[in-house]
Amino acid sequence: MSGERSSLDGMFYPSSIAVVGASNKEGKIGNSIMKSLDREYGGDIYPINLDEKKILDYEAFSSLLEIDSDVDLAVIAVPAPVVPDVVKECGEAGIKNIIIVSAGFRESGKADLEEQIKEHDDRYDLNIIGPNCLGILNPEVGLDTIFNPPEKQARPGPGSIAFLSQSGATGAAIMDWFSEEDIGISKFVSYGNRVDVDEADLLDYLSEDPETDFIAYYIEGVKDGRRFLEAAKKCDKPIMVLKSGRTKAGASAASSHTASLAGKDAVYEGAFKEAEILRVSTLRELFNISKAISRQPLAEGEDIAIVTNGGGVGVMAADSLMDIGLDLADFTEETAQRFEAAVEEGKIPSTASLENPVDIVGDADPARYEEALKIVVEDDNVDSILVVLLFQSPMLGQGAIDVVDSMQGYDKPVIAVAPGGVHSDHLADELEERGIPVYQTSEEGVEALCGLTYCGVR
Amino acid sequence: MSGERSSLDGMFYPSSIAVVGASNKEGKIGNSIMKSLDREYGGDIYPINLDEKKILDYEAFSSLLEIDSDVDLAVIAVPAPVVPDVVKECGEAGIKNIIIVSAGFRESGKADLEEQIKEHDDRYDLNIIGPNCLGILNPEVGLDTIFNPPEKQARPGPGSIAFLSQSGATGAAIMDWFSEEDIGISKFVSYGNRVDVDEADLLDYLSEDPETDFIAYYIEGVKDGRRFLEAAKKCDKPIMVLKSGRTKAGASAASSHTASLAGKDAVYEGAFKEAEILRVSTLRELFNISKAISRQPLAEGEDIAIVTNGGGVGVMAADSLMDIGLDLADFTEETAQRFEAAVEEGKIPSTASLENPVDIVGDADPARYEEALKIVVEDDNVDSILVVLLFQSPMLGQGAIDVVDSMQGYDKPVIAVAPGGVHSDHLADELEERGIPVYQTSEEGVEALCGLTYCGVR
Numbered sequence: 001m002s003g004e005r006s007s008l009d010g011m012f013y014p015s016s017i018a019v020v021g022a023s024n025k026e027g028k029i030g031n032s033i034m035k036s037l038d039r040e041y042g043g044d045i046y047p048i049n050l051d052e053k054k055i056l057d058y059e060a061f062s063s064l065l066e067i068d069s070d071v072d073l074a075v076i077a078v079p080a081p082v083v084p085d086v087v088k089e090c091g092e093a094g095i096k097n098i099i100i101v102s103a104g105f106r107e108s109g110k111a112d113l114e115e116q117i118k119e120h121d122d123r124y125d126l127n128i129i130g131p132n133c134l135g136i137l138n139p140e141v142g143l144d145t146i147f148n149p150p151e152k153q154a155r156p157g158p159g160s161i162a163f164l165s166q167s168g169a170t171g172a173a174i175m176d177w178f179s180e181e182d183i184g185i186s187k188f189v190s191y192g193n194r195v196d197v198d199e200a201d202l203l204d205y206l207s208e209d210p211e212t213d214f215i216a217y218y219i220e221g222v223k224d225g226r227r228f229l230e231a232a233k234k235c236d237k238p239i240m241v242l243k244s245g246r247t248k249a250g251a252s253a254a255s256s257h258t259a260s261l262a263g264k265d266a267v268y269e270g271a272f273k274e275a276e277i278l279r280v281s282t283l284r285e286l287f288n289i290s291k292a293i294s295r296q297p298l299a300e301g302e303d304i305a306i307v308t309n310g311g312g313v314g315v316m317a318a319d320s321l322m323d324i325g326l327d328l329a330d331f332t333e334e335t336a337q338r339f340e341a342a343v344e345e346g347k348i349p350s351t352a353s354l355e356n357p358v359d360i361v362g363d364a365d366p367a368r369y370e371e372a373l374k375i376v377v378e379d380d381n382v383d384s385i386l387v388v389l390l391f392q393s394p395m396l397g398q399g400a401i402d403v404v405d406s407m408q409g410y411d412k413p414v415i416a417v418a419p420g421g422v423h424s425d426h427l428a429d430e431l432e433e434r435g436i437p438v439y440q441t442s443e444e445g446v447e448a449l450c451g452l453t454y455c456g457v458r
Numbered sequence: 459m460s461g462e463r464s465s466l467d468g469m470f471y472p473s474s475i476a477v478v479g480a481s482n483k484e485g486k487i488g489n490s491i492m493k494s495l496d497r498e499y500g501g502d503i504y505p506i507n508l509d510e511k512k513i514l515d516y517e518a519f520s521s522l523l524e525i526d527s528d529v530d531l532a533v534i535a536v537p538a539p540v541v542p543d544v545v546k547e548c549g550e551a552g553i554k555n556i557i558i559v560s561a562g563f564r565e566s567g568k569a570d571l572e573e574q575i576k577e578h579d580d581r582y583d584l585n586i587i588g589p590n591c592l593g594i595l596n597p598e599v600g601l602d603t604i605f606n607p608p609e610k611q612a613r614p615g616p617g618s619i620a621f622l623s624q625s626g627a628t629g630a631a632i633m634d635w636f637s638e639e640d641i642g643i644s645k646f647v648s649y650g651n652r653v654d655v656d657e658a659d660l661l662d663y664l665s666e667d668p669e670t671d672f673i674a675y676y677i678e679g680v681k682d683g684r685r686f687l688e689a690a691k692k693c694d695k696p697i698m699v700l701k702s703g704r705t706k707a708g709a710s711a712a713s714s715h716t717a718s719l720a721g722k723d724a725v726y727e728g729a730f731k732e733a734e735i736l737r738v739s740t741l742r743e744l745f746n747i748s749k750a751i752s753r754q755p756l757a758e759g760e761d762i763a764i765v766t767n768g769g770g771v772g773v774m775a776a777d778s779l780m781d782i783g784l785d786l787a788d789f790t791e792e793t794a795q796r797f798e799a800a801v802e803e804g805k806i807p808s809t810a811s812l813e814n815p816v817d818i819v820g821d822a823d824p825a826r827y828e829e830a831l832k833i834v835v836e837d838d839n840v841d842s843i844l845v846v847l848l849f850q851s852p853m854l855g856q857g858a859i860d861v862v863d864s865m866q867g868y869d870k871p872v873i874a875v876a877p878g879g880v881h882s883d884h885l886a887d888e889l890e891e892r893g894i895p896v897y898q899t900s901e902e903g904v905e906a907l908c909g910l911t912y913c914g915v916r
Contacts, residue, residue, distance in 0.1 A: 027852070103820075108809045153850035154879050169768030169820055172850040176879030177898075220773060244773040247780035256811035257769030283774065283877060283899045310627030311715030315678060315702040316741065322705035351566045353714035362561075362627055392611035392630040394485070419741060421612050421634030440635075441741045 008197070008205040011097040011127055012138050012187060014072035015043045018064055018095065020086050021077035021102075022047030022055040029101065030077045032147035033135075034058070039150070040142025046071060064093045073097040075135060075145050080104030083131065084116035091124025099145055100130035106193050107132055107258065114195045121196050133192025134168040137175065139185060140211060146190075148172050159184015159294055160213035162206045164199065166258055168192060170218050170283075177287055182432075183294045186211035193258070200227040207235040214293050214455065216240040216286060221260025225271060232275035238455035240278045242286050243268055278454045280447075288444050289451030291437045296413040298456030301383035303329035304449055305376040306357035308388035309364040309396070313417065314357035317386060317442035324450050328356045335379045339372075347371045362390075366399030373403065377410045384413040384452060386445050391424030401427060405434040413452045417445040466655070466663040469555040469585055470596050470645060472530035473501045476522055476553065478544050479535035479560075480505030480513040487559065488535045490605035491593075492516070497608070498600030504529060522551040531555040533593060533603050538562030541589065542574035549582025557603055558588035564651050565590055565716065572653045579654050591650025592626040595633065597643060598669060604648075606630055617642015617752055618671035620664045622657065624716055626650060628676050628741075635745055640890075641752045644669040651716070658685040665693040672751050672913065674698040674744060679718025683729060690733035696913035698736040700744050701726055736912045738905075746902050747909030749895045754871040756914030759841035761787035762907055763834040764815035766846035767822040767854070771875065772815035775844060775900035782908050786814045793837045797830075805829045820848075824857030831861065835868045842871040842910060844903050847889075849882030859885060863892040871910045875903040 017037060023030035030049075034056050037045055046067050047055035054060055061067055064074065064086075074095045076086050080102050090098050105114050114131070121128055129136065135145030139158040146153070156178040163178070163185055165171030171190040178185060186209065189202055199222055206212045215237055222228045232239055245254030246265045254260045272279045280286050304326055308314040321328060339354040348371055353359040360372050369387070376382050387404055389396060407414050416438045418428045428438040439445040475495060479488035488507075492514050495503055504525050505513035512518055519525055522532065522544075532553045534544050538560050548556055563572050572589070579586055587594065593603030597616040604611070614636040621636070621643055623629030629648040636643060644667065647660055657680055664670045673695055680686045690697055703712030704723045712718045730737045738744050762784055766772040779786060797812040806829055811817040818830050827845070834840050845862055847854060865872050874896045876886045886896040897903040 032852075103809075147852075148850045149852055152852055152881055154881060165770075167768065167770030169848045169850070170770030170774075170877075173768070173771070173848055173877040173879075176850050176881070177877060178879075180879035218770065220770065244770065244777055247777045249780050249786050250773050250777035252813075253769070253773040253776045253811075253815050253817075256813060257773055257817060281777075282901045284901070310625065310631070311711070312623075312625030312628030312676065312678065312702065313631070315708050315711040315715055318711045319702055319705045319708035319739075322707050328707050351562070353711075355710075355714060357711050359711075359715060390627045390631055392606050392627070392634055394490075394607055394610055419628075419631040419635060421631075421638040423610055423612060423634070443740045443742070 008127055010072040011129065012136065012143065013141055014097065014143070016046065016069060016071050017041070017043060018046040018048055018067065018071045018074045019077070020048040020064065020074055022049050022060065024052060024055055029147045032149060033075055033077055033101065033145055036144040036146055040144065042142055044069065064089045064095065071095045073099065075099045075101060077101045080110060080113055084113060084120065087117050087120045087128070091120050091126060096126055098126055098128045099135045100128060101133060101135055101145070101147065103132040105131045114193065117195050126196065128196035129189065130192045131195060134171055134190035137185065137188035146172070154179035156183060156185045159186060160211065161185050161290055161294060162187045162212040162215045164189045164191060164202050165218040166191060166220050167218060174218070174283065178290065181287065181291055183290050194223055198223040200224060200231040203228065203231040203235055207237060212237065214238050216290060217242065219243045220245050220254040220258045221263060229271050229275050232277055238278065238458060240280060240286065240289060240451070241272060242280050242283065246281070276458050278451065284444070285447050288439060288447045292413070292415060292448035292452050293455065295435050295437050296415070296452060297411050299384040299413050299449070299453040300456055302453050302457060303327050303381055303383045304386055305329050305379070305382040306386045306388065307369065307372050307376060308357055308359055309362055309393055310388060310390040311353070311359045313388045313390065313419065313442050314359050317388065317417065317446060318357055320443040320446035324446055326446065326450060326453060329379065329382045331356060332379050332381055335375055338375045342371050342375065362393055363395055365395040366403045369400055370403045373407050377407050377412060382412070384415070384449055386415050386417060386449060388442065389416055389418045391418055391420045391427050397427070401430050401434065404431060404436055408435060413449065415439070415445045415448050417442050466585055468530040469587065470594065470601065471599055472555065472601070474504065474527060474529050475499070475501060476504040476506055476525065476529045476532045477535070478506040478522065478532055480507050480518065482510060482513055487605045490607060491533055491535055491559065491603055494602040494604055498602065500600055502527065522547045522553065529553045531557065533557045533559060535559045538568060538571055542571060542578065545575050545578045545586070549578050549584060554584055556584055556586045557593045558586060559591060559593055559603070559605065561590040563589045572651065575653050584654065586654035587647065588650045589653060592629055592648035595643065595646035604630070612637035614641060614643045617644060618669065619643050619748055619752060620645045620670040620673045622647045622649060622660055623676040624649060624678050625676060632676070632741065636748065639745065639749055641748050652681055656681040658682060658689040661686065661689040661693055665695060670695065672696050674748060675700065677701045678703050678712040678716045679721060687729050687733050690735055696736065696916060698738060698744065698747060698909070699730060700738050700741065704739070734916050736909065742902070743905050746897060746905045750871070750873060750906035750910050751913065753893050753895050754873070754910060755869050757842040757871050757907070757911040758914055760911050760915060761785050761839055761841045762844055763787050763837070763840040764844045764846065765827070765830050765834060766815055766817050767820055767851055768846060768848040769811070769817045771846045771848065771877065771900050772817050775846065775875065775904060776815055778901040778904035782904055784904065784908060784911060787837065787840045789814060790837050790839050793833055796833045800829050800833065820851055821853055823853040824861045827858055828861040831865050835865050835870060840870070842873070842907055844873050844875060844907060846900065847874055847876045849876055849878045849885050855885070859888050859892065862889060862894055866893060871907065873897070873903045873906050875900050
């Protein structure tokens with residue numbers, strides 16, 4: 001299409017979908033997509049197949065032009081050489097939104113096929129996602145065009161994070177991991193070769209999407225840097241980007257993978273800073289931050305309090321905070337007095353270290369955690385809490401879960417670090433069920449707090 | 459003790475152990491230690507208790523001097539003020555090896571108690587580990603002085619990694635995680651305040667220990683930097699150190715925790731380089747490398763081949779390799795020809811990217827993995843292999859496990875990266891059972907290869 005893009009509502013909230021290349025044959029992509037749609041989508045489904053009368057339980061049509069109702073979205077899964085003609089047919093049939101799942105275009109040296117698609121796009125004013133992509137998920141309405149079978153790749157439930165991926169396989173892996181960690185999404189888009197709808201278009205749409213609070217990307221190269229930067233500056237929701245191809249070897253691999261010009265990394269770095277985009281460098285960082293965002297309130301400032309029953313993990317957490325540019329909170333005078341009183345009353349032992357990080361030492365029980373956590377969470381200089389629980393201690397069990405959980409009443413982010421093994425996994429799991437994100441190492445907990453802080457104070 | 463240290467064999471391979479402060483009371487440290495020894499240790503156990511006649515099923519003594527057999531090791535778990543007298547009694551009874559578990563010394567402002575211990579040490583020429591520590595594990599002989607109950611903290615089985623920790627809680631967490639990941643150890647030592655036996659003494663001993671191939675430390679501050687550096691230079695086994703307190707805030711926390719002078723980090727950094735010590739910055743890196751070391755052969759060079767069914771993870775892995783200073787292997791001419799032939803024969807599709815990282819694209823099945831992996835593992839320029847398995851693909855299942863497993867016949871390290879969710883965890887688990895370490899993200903796989911490469915080429 002050209003000029004201002006019409007809304008993508010028909011893409012993400014279609015009342016009816018046609019699947020071109022739908023099939024009854026197990027293992028065919030057009031069969032998997034039909035099954036994915038059949039599972040939860042509530043709108044009308046029109047399979048297109050030249051030979052079959054029925055696909056699954058749906059009446060099949062031999063052409064898009066035969067359907068006599070309005071179709072909001074066409075999903076195309078036919079061989080690449082046929083795709084331009086199907087796009088043209090969409091235009092003729094008045095179908096404005098298209099997802100091209102098929103591969104075999106620019107990434108295989110067939111840029112000419114993409115040029116033909118663009119011509120039809122310009123003529124009919126279409127919205128096209130792909131080609132060479134997985135398509136989209138919108139769990140709110142059961143929309144699922146992903147051909148990976150659910151027994152191989154799980155789908156996340158509804159939530160407030162939008163995730164957009166240039167790479168289909170990376171996107172699939174992330175959705176799988178999000179599902180395992182119960183991180184909900186508002187929208188997922190694998191946009192592949194982005195012949196039409198690109199990173200900036202999606203950002204414009206999601207900026208206005210009431211279901212989306214947070215937007216995350218996996219990107220190897222941005223199609224139109226200037227447009228993306230403008231869209232990011234206009235967007236008042238937090239944006240996180242994992243931009244790979246940072247190094248010479250990575251950039252060269254990206255050029256083989258998505259034919260992306262990875263570009264000078266310093267240019268990306270500068271642009272991300274300018275647009276206040278949070279840049280992360282690893283998938284784990286992306287997961288860790290997404291988990292925190294999906295469970296905890298945002299931080300209102302950069303000052304963090306650490307409470308631990310193991311000094312070593314406190315030391316490592318302090319190192320990680322400094323590495324990442326966050327601050328250890330300076331406690332108020334009142335906090336110092338409250339700690340002093342707690343020691344006098346025997347609620348906290350004199351061997352504890354009551355500076356930040358607060359080390360309530362190895363024999364800390366839930367009551368001591370409660371005492372210390374209450375004092376720091378009520379300190380006005382403290383914006384968020386990182387609580388370390390070394391569950392190997394015989395003093396810590398179920399009671400500690402209740403205490404940490406109760407700190408959620410203060411509307412400050414609470415993150416837990418529990419470097420535990422097989423005997424404490426159930427305690428970490430229960431904390432997670434109560435809404436506290438748990439990380440195995442201090443640097444991961446700090447990464448998560450960095451995300452909550454960035455999103456809260458930007 | 460003074461002068462040259464006598465062997466620590468009696469510490470790690472005692473024929474008999476006295477437990478001072480042994481108790482029948484549940485929850486007491488002296489009770490937990492007795493139970494830990496009772497589980498697997500095969501030598502004689504002599505509980506010392508003023509009142510009881512029996513502790514568990516062992517005859518109890520009211521004093522060390524009452525035991526009329528030789529005792530190789532005394533474990534002391536009595537209140538701090540009494541400890542110096544018990545150390546003296548050890549000297550009088552001819553017990554040369556002592557572990558002081560009790561806390562309440564220098565870390566609580568009671569340096570004078572440590573001075574008294576040192577005087578007895580000098581007089582009787584003892585080996586003392588602690589105070590303020592967890593003690594030691596030697597799974598080879600069932601030696602276990604750890605008071606954390608096994609239902610809270612698991613113990614690793616026998617293996618070739620020695621792990622030494624200044625922090626007890628961090629050491630316990632690491633042992634717990636090692637157990638969960640089936641990483642075996644030769645020795646574990648939590649050495650605490652190291653009034654006598656220090657980092658360098660342990661290094662000297664483990665350098666000569668036939669059960670130990672690899673030595674890893676968690677350190678906040680080294681007692682005698684020059685001695686440690688000399689010991690490290692003399693040691694011809696690979697050494698890995700996680701030295702925390704790297705930053706201002708971390709150093710300050712370390713000073714509260716173990717009263718360690720963290721020291722200028724640049725000085726440590728320089729010394730570690732000089733002694734060819736592998737420095738890691740996070741617990742996860744330490745785990746990741748330990749897991750690889752415990753399962754795979756060492757790399758004979760720095761050149762790595764990546765084979766992936768997802769281009770994006772290949773790009774991220776290439777970035778991580780560059781970040782960490784490793785190299786992507788330049789394939790030989792023969793490899794290029796073999797790949798060309800495989801494409802001609804239809805075994806690898808023309809859409810694959812056959813430069814390194816090798817991207818055999820999303821629909822790769824086990825046969826295609828086998829073809830590609832065989833070509834790269836047989837390339838003389840390739841020292842180790844990182845194979846990425848996006849198990850979300852419908853093409854990958856059990857067959858992929860067998861193929862990757864079969865690459866272990868070449869005596870080059872093979873590491874797998876599988877960013878998977880709940881539906882592929884069992885496949886990752888099975889690969890691990892076959893001896894292939896599996897990591898969830900590319901940067902972790904690269905960390906692991908970095909460890910195998912450092913250890914192989916130093």
